[in-house]
Amino acid sequence: MAPDASAKTAPALRTRLIRWDVIVTALLIVVFVGGSLGTPDFATSDNLSFALDDLSEIALIALPMTLLVVAAEVDLSVASVLGMSSALLGALWDAGWAIETIVPLLIVVGAAAGLVNGLLVTRLGLPSLAVTIGTMTLYRGLAYVLLGTKAVAEFPQNYADLATKTVPGTPIPYPFALFVVLALLTAAVLHATGAGRAIFAIGAQEEAAFFAGIRVKRIKLLLFVISGVVSAFAGVIYTLRYGSARADNGLGMELAVIAAVLLGGVDFDGGKGTLGGVVAGVLLIGLLRNLLMLHDVATEIQSIVTGLLLIVSVLTPRIVAAVREARRIPRGSLTASSST
Amino acid sequence: MLKRPMAAVALVAALAVGAAACGGTTKNSTAKDGGNAATSGKKADPNAPIKQNLKLAFLPKQVNNPYETIVDNAGIAAAKGFYAQAKEVGPSDASASSQISYLNTLIQQRQDAILIAANDPNAVCGPLKQAMSRKIAVVSYDSDAAKECRDVFINQASSEEIGRSEIKVMSDLIGGKGKIAILSATANATNQNTWIEFMKDELKKPEYSGIQLVKVAYGDDDDQKSFQQTQGLLQAYPDLKGIIAPTTVGIAAAARYVSSSKYKGKVEVSGLGTPNQMRKFVKDGTVHKFELWDPGNLGYLAAYAAAALVSGQITGAQGETFKAGKLGSRTIGKDGEVILGPPTVFDKSNIDNYHF
Numbered sequence: 001m002a003p004d005a006s007a008k009t010a011p012a013l014r015t016r017l018i019r020w021d022v023i024v025t026a027l028l029i030v031v032f033v034g035g036s037l038g039t040p041d042f043a044t045s046d047n048l049s050f051a052l053d054d055l056s057e058i059a060l061i062a063l064p065m066t067l068l069v070v071a072a073e074v075d076l077s078v079a080s081v082l083g084m085s086s087a088l089l090g091a092l093w094d095a096g097w098a099i100e101t102i103v104p105l106l107i108v109v110g111a112a113a114g115l116v117n118g119l120l121v122t123r124l125g126l127p128s129l130a131v132t133i134g135t136m137t138l139y140r141g142l143a144y145v146l147l148g149t150k151a152v153a154e155f156p157q158n159y160a161d162l163a164t165k166t167v168p169g170t171p172i173p174y175p176f177a178l179f180v181v182l183a184l185l186t187a188a189v190l191h192a193t194g195a196g197r198a199i200f201a202i203g204a205q206e207e208a209a210f211f212a213g214i215r216v217k218r219i220k221l222l223l224f225v226i227s228g229v230v231s232a233f234a235g236v237i238y239t240l241r242y243g244s245a246r247a248d249n250g251l252g253m254e255l256a257v258i259a260a261v262l263l264g265g266v267d268f269d270g271g272k273g274t275l276g277g278v279v280a281g282v283l284l285i286g287l288l289r290n291l292l293m294l295h296d297v298a299t300e301i302q303s304i305v306t307g308l309l310l311i312v313s314v315l316t317p318r319i320v321a322a323v324r325e326a327r328r329i330p331r332g333s334l335t336a337s338s339s340t
Numbered sequence: 341m342l343k344r345p346m347a348a349v350a351l352v353a354a355l356a357v358g359a360a361a362c363g364g365t366t367k368n369s370t371a372k373d374g375g376n377a378a379t380s381g382k383k384a385d386p387n388a389p390i391k392q393n394l395k396l397a398f399l400p401k402q403v404n405n406p407y408e409t410i411v412d413n414a415g416i417a418a419a420k421g422f423y424a425q426a427k428e429v430g431p432s433d434a435s436a437s438s439q440i441s442y443l444n445t446l447i448q449q450r451q452d453a454i455l456i457a458a459n460d461p462n463a464v465c466g467p468l469k470q471a472m473s474r475k476i477a478v479v480s481y482d483s484d485a486a487k488e489c490r491d492v493f494i495n496q497a498s499s500e501e502i503g504r505s506e507i508k509v510m511s512d513l514i515g516g517k518g519k520i521a522i523l524s525a526t527a528n529a530t531n532q533n534t535w536i537e538f539m540k541d542e543l544k545k546p547e548y549s550g551i552q553l554v555k556v557a558y559g560d561d562d563d564q565k566s567f568q569q570t571q572g573l574l575q576a577y578p579d580l581k582g583i584i585a586p587t588t589v590g591i592a593a594a595a596r597y598v599s600s601s602k603y604k605g606k607v608e609v610s611g612l613g614t615p616n617q618m619r620k621f622v623k624d625g626t627v628h629k630f631e632l633w634d635p636g637n638l639g640y641l642a643a644y645a646a647a648a649l650v651s652g653q654i655t656g657a658q659g660e661t662f663k664a665g666k667l668g669s670r671t672i673g674k675d676g677e678v679i680l681g682p683p684t685v686f687d688k689s690n691i692d693n694y695h696f
Contacts (some may be wrong), residue, residue: 047448050441096367153486159365241458251435294449299431299432
């Protein structure tokens, strides 16, 4: 029994090292160390807090997005919910509402936006890709109805500070600190609770999960609602951080979020992925972009680098799996022939 | 909680309503600060020499925009003239927030001056203030940032000057007599409406008493619609002498219609256009004169203003003057604005010298 177990750990360890989320984490460390050594302005607390602050909304929305993708769903309306939240914040603030009233209201609006997505997916059985492409346009349209093309500015300094200042004594901006807390919470739920296992089960085999007694529709609905709430709150952070409420805020951000989730090694077909990988993916995209910018690399090249990285991240696990499969077959046939 | 998602939603809603009942921070309860604190405490020395090896960075609304490229390249060339290193960096889209990370990077790189065409006057404000607090000079050009967030703004031309000069050009073209119409962009375009107000005011002067403005039409800055509006104007007013289109889309569409119609040679088309779009209409005789500021000079002046700020010749206060190379001496006006000057008039004789 004992030699058998040790024989099993070696390949298990190897599999673990080949896992994409581990590779991304390694890449992140390489980028960070390489950047610190080669670029004097990179590892300063100033620059790092800029880079982290810039990632706030993408990082926050990536958390519920990870849960959705693991459950084999996707929410493309997140950036539009962010924009709608920003526009409503601007419109109400302009109309003289108190910010303490507006923010809870936005959370409710975000929940409602997520609820619409969730109901369309779970009750009508529509594919989330199609539903959220629709609501992406719908919510962005509502944002323009609310605020038009104007911009609302001059938000109170104490709240703007919350969106831009760092936690005293650290280079970590408050929004990113919120992300750290929520990331720990999400990781705990996804990897250490029955609810997390249920999400994986739904993503791996929805029917099997249903027959195993998991309330598939309820869980999916809740995930969409959480996605809406987080996106709406990200809209508040975004607006205060830039000090400008506009209907086009966060345009196209859904792709950056999904890119980070995929780069983190979450399988787009559902059922596989780790939250740690996603956090590493988010940080990798952010720090790499920051590093390229410090070296005055043109935007086009930055997009190319991120794009290539993304393709590699989707391809590598599949290639590794294919190679492993190819190796297994001859070995299996060999033992079969020797035993006869 | 997983079992009762609706209960969770209801709870959040209840909390929201609860919070709504209390008062809080509103627009009216927050005091507005006066701004312009950045320039206080410094003193300008107009005779200070221009520092050498300055690092200047141009941050356009977006890269690969032909207009902005001309502005920035001219600025970069001007900077070489006073031994500064200048570069252009920027986002590929012109959304409000896309310039922020570039600003942060430029601050980290300790540039001496940042020259920005702001996509949103307020979104860029935070980082620009941070830059100024680190003694980085901030010059806005083409599109201004909020005035407390930059030292000076290089304005391509004053609205008044554009409006009045367009009437003057048209009056010259039609001999000071006859009916004219305006083909504008959208009905609520801020720039165009301001210019049109000055045009109307200019027309009140006695020397223009022979000119009658019959209609302001709106082509919505859409090529096809502007084309149709031109057609409509000429049908409604067959004795029309001239059309002023204070928009680059409108003027090109109007010129295209007139050049292929029986009105060619009878109706003058003028306004604001770029030499590249208008070249063939000038050559075929449809258009005799039109205007625009020279974007190259805009970049040139911005570069010199940045150098003057960093070298301490100016601080951004009204009334200070600095020398801007071939453009001569410039004075800072109200709200830290420096005006490039009267728009350039293009005609057959000079159009081939301009390529934008």
